[in-house]
Amino acid sequence: MASSTPTATTLFRRLCWDGTVPIEVKIDSKELPAGSDRTLESFYIRAPRVSYLPLLIQEVKTFLFDLVLDEASAKDMKTDDWWFEAEGGALLKWHWPVGLLYDLHLVAHPAPDFQMKPFTIILHLASPPTDKLLFTPSIETCKQSFMGQLKEADFLRWGNTKRVTGLRKEDQDGLWEGIVEHNFDDFWRIASKIAPSPNPLAPPLTPNPSSPTLPAPSSRPASTQPPSGSDRDNAYSVRSVPVRIYLPDGPVIQDLVPPFLEDGLPHSLNLFLSAQLPLLFKPSPTSPLTPVDPNAPKSNLAFALIQGVIAPLDCEMAWLGACMSGADGWVNVCIGLDK
Amino acid sequence: MESLQTPSSPDPDDRKTKILVNVLFKGVGGAPVLNRNKFSIATTVKYQSLLVFLRKQLESKANDPLFTYINGAFSPAPDDTISNLYKCFSTDGMLIVYYSSVPAWG
Numbered sequence: 001m002a003s004s005t006p007t008a009t010t011l012f013r014r015l016c017w018d019g020t021v022p023i024e025v026k027i028d029s030k031e032l033p034a035g036s037d038r039t040l041e042s043f044y045i046r047a048p049r050v051s052y053l054p055l056l057i058q059e060v061k062t063f064l065f066d067l068v069l070d071e072a073s074a075k076d077m078k079t080d081d082w083w084f085e086a087e088g089g090a091l092l093k094w095h096w097p098v099g100l101l102y103d104l105h106l107v108a109h110p111a112p113d114f115q116m117k118p119f120t121i122i123l124h125l126a127s128p129p130t131d132k133l134l135f136t137p138s139i140e141t142c143k144q145s146f147m148g149q150l151k152e153a154d155f156l157r158w159g160n161t162k163r164v165t166g167l168r169k170e171d172q173d174g175l176w177e178g179i180v181e182h183n184f185d186d187f188w189r190i191a192s193k194i195a196p197s198p199n200p201l202a203p204p205l206t207p208n209p210s211s212p213t214l215p216a217p218s219s220r221p222a223s224t225q226p227p228s229g230s231d232r233d234n235a236y237s238v239r240s241v242p243v244r245i246y247l248p249d250g251p252v253i254q255d256l257v258p259p260f261l262e263d264g265l266p267h268s269l270n271l272f273l274s275a276q277l278p279l280l281f282k283p284s285p286t287s288p289l290t291p292v293d294p295n296a297p298k299s300n301l302a303f304a305l306i307q308g309v310i311a312p313l314d315c316e317m318a319w320l321g322a323c324m325s326g327a328d329g330w331v332n333v334c335i336g337l338d339k
Numbered sequence: 340m341e342s343l344q345t346p347s348s349p350d351p352d353d354r355k356t357k358i359l360v361n362v363l364f365k366g367v368g369g370a371p372v373l374n375r376n377k378f379s380i381a382t383t384v385k386y387q388s389l390l391v392f393l394r395k396q397l398e399s400k401a402n403d404p405l406f407t408y409i410n411g412a413f414s415p416a417p418d419d420t421i422s423n424l425y426k427c428f429s430t431d432g433m434l435i436v437y438y439s440s441v442p443a444w445g
Contacts, residue, residue, distance in 0.1 A: 095416060144414075151413035156427060161412045165444070240427070254423035 005192050012323035016307045017184045019049040021102040022118040025060055026087075031125040033073035040068050044118060048182045049099025049307065050327040053084050053092060054142045055180055060123060080138065083128040087120045091129070095145035100246070100332045103305050107336030108248035143176045146328055150175070153242035153329030154194060156256075157321075163194040179327055187327065195329065196235035198322045235259065236266075241321035243331045245276060259318035269304060269320065270313035273333075277302070280335065281313070305334040357381040360425045361433045364393060367411070368439040371397055377433075382422035386415050393438060408437045408444050 025043045032038065043063045047056055057079055065074045084092040092101055105119050151161040164172070171190045178187025235241075236259045245253040253276055261267050273281040278295060280302040304311045306324050311333070315324075325331045359379040366372055373396055380389065390407060399405060409415055409428050425434045437443065 093418070145416060148414045149416065152409075152415055155410065155412045161444075251420065252418075252423070254419070255426050 005188075005197055009197055009323055010188075013188060014184060016324060016326070017048075017050060017187070019099060019308055020046040021049060021099060021308070022116065023047050023056075023098070023102075024118040024120045025056075025084075026120060026122050027064065027068070028122055028124045033069065033076075035070040035073060037068050047098045049097060049102070050179055051098045051182065052096075052142050052146070052179075053094050053098065053101075054139045056098070057082060077125070081126050081128055083124050085122045085124060087122065092121060094142055095149075097326050097328070097332070099307060099326065100334070103308055103332070103334040104246050104248065106308075107246075107305055107334045110336060110339070139180075146176060146179070147172065149328040149330060150194070153325075156240045156242045157196060157238040157329075159239055167193065175327075191327070195325070196238055196318075196322050197233050198235045198319055235318040235322035238318065238321065241267075241317045241331065242325065242329050243272070243317065243321070243333060245273075246332060246334045248334075248336070257317050259316070259321075267317040268313065269311055269315045269317065269333075272317055273304060273313070273335075277335065280337075300338070302335050302337050305336055306331060357383065358422075360421060360429070362389070362421070363433045363435045364396070365435060365437045366439070367437050368441050368443045370439045373397065380421050380434075382420065382425060384421045385417065386419045386421070386424065387417035389421060389436070390417070393436070397438075399440075404440050406439045406442050408439075410435055411437045411444060413444075 023045045025045065027041055027043075029038055029041060043060055045056060045059060061079055065077070069077065083094075086092055086105060102119050111117050147164075151164050154161045154164045167175075167190065171193075174190050175187060178184075178190070238259060239256075241257040241259060243254070243257045247253070255276065257267060257272060259267055261271065270281065271283065274283040279297065281300050282297050300313075304313065306320065307326075311320070311324075317331075320331045359381055362378050362380045364373055364376045364378075375396075378392075380392075390405065393407070394401065394403075394405060397405075407414060409424060410430070415424055421434065428434060
């Protein structure tokens with residue numbers, strides 16, 4: 001861990017990294033070869049949020065080969081043809097982090113009182129619909145996709161991909177290995193060279209100079225103006241925070257998300273969501289400068305789930321980008337409807 | 340300008356309600372040059388469909404290697420939409436997609 005990374009940031013990154021989700025893998029029994037033990041049809045895993053489905057296959061394979069398949073079928077089984085589906089038939093994307101798949105499932109199928117229930121997924125052993133899966137399901141393509149996302153996030157932040165492409169080949173590979181091995185220190189030793197950091201030294205924005213100026217996790221530069229370009233790793237100096245909004249069964253929304261708005265105020269989750277989804281989120285009453293959409297709801301009709309946590313809407317976007325992004329650098333905001 | 344239809348909506352009437360944006364293809368690393376390299380593309384089109392369209396323009400087969408880079412920097416996810424990519428990465432009203440038959444960047 002780079003010594004320059006503030007403790008609070010490390011804490012949030014650690015919490016995101018250590019987060020796991022319960023998954024029940026059911027094997028499509030129609031595709032099991034004759035001679036398999038059909039009494040063992042489910043396998044449970046606690047998968048890291050930052051992992052990907054292809055990385056879970058090894059564990060599932062061990063279970064399947066040791067307990068379910070007979071020796072002859074195990075010999076012929078090719079994991080290249082394996083693919084996953086949610087219960088109900090929705091394809092599960094290989095290139096989306098497991099935590100995102102889980103959160104999206106949670107907002108689309110809300111359980112009463114938000115119980116942490118296993119996410120049931122169906123494993124198919126044959127005939128992958130490659131046209132719909134978009135990738136040949138393999139660990140190598142998953143790695144390439146991850147690197148692509150990392151570069152896209154880098155480009156959004158700084159207008160180029162020099163931070164990622166400037167890493168030595170072994171460091172680029174080390175990032176992926178950190179995910180495969182789920183090793184926080186190995187991953188963040190390299191990732192802290194490309195991820196932005198909230199500025200820990202600047203006092204919080206306050207009109208009262210005598211008030212305590214302890215650095216808060218969401219501390220921001222004292223000036224309401226964006227800091228100068230010399231502050232090269234500051235989360236508040238980026239051009240845009242890499243953020244995507246995921247709606248249940250809807251499109252994925254992506255846009256430029258500057259850390260400060262034109263009026264100089266920090267861009268908050270509330271302002272971002274009320275601008276992107278005005279029918280679900282109302283603009284915050286604390287920002288009188290924001291024009292009020294007459295169609296905006298009287299109170300919010302939805303909530304935002306980030307890394308499995310219902311995010312307070314006054315979170316600043318730059319802070320979310322530094323502390324709550326996934327391993328690929330993206331902040332994934334899943335929208336759930338209030339009942 | 341010619342427009343790329345989404346495969347799911349070939350209805351010509353549907354085109355009128357669509358938002359179109361400019362996409363510019365630029366070949367690098369000895370890639371074949373297109374006779375026409377500027378197209379209006381519907382924002383609802385997915386990046387993967389754009390690649391199928393580019394292959395058609397290049398008369399390349401599905402298995403021929405084709406590497407594409409937005410702004411010469413990164414390859415987006417194939418399920419990302421032209422709308423999202425245009426909003427975030429267009430330059431002077433144009434989404435620039437570089438293509439090559441060999442890996443060209445990073």
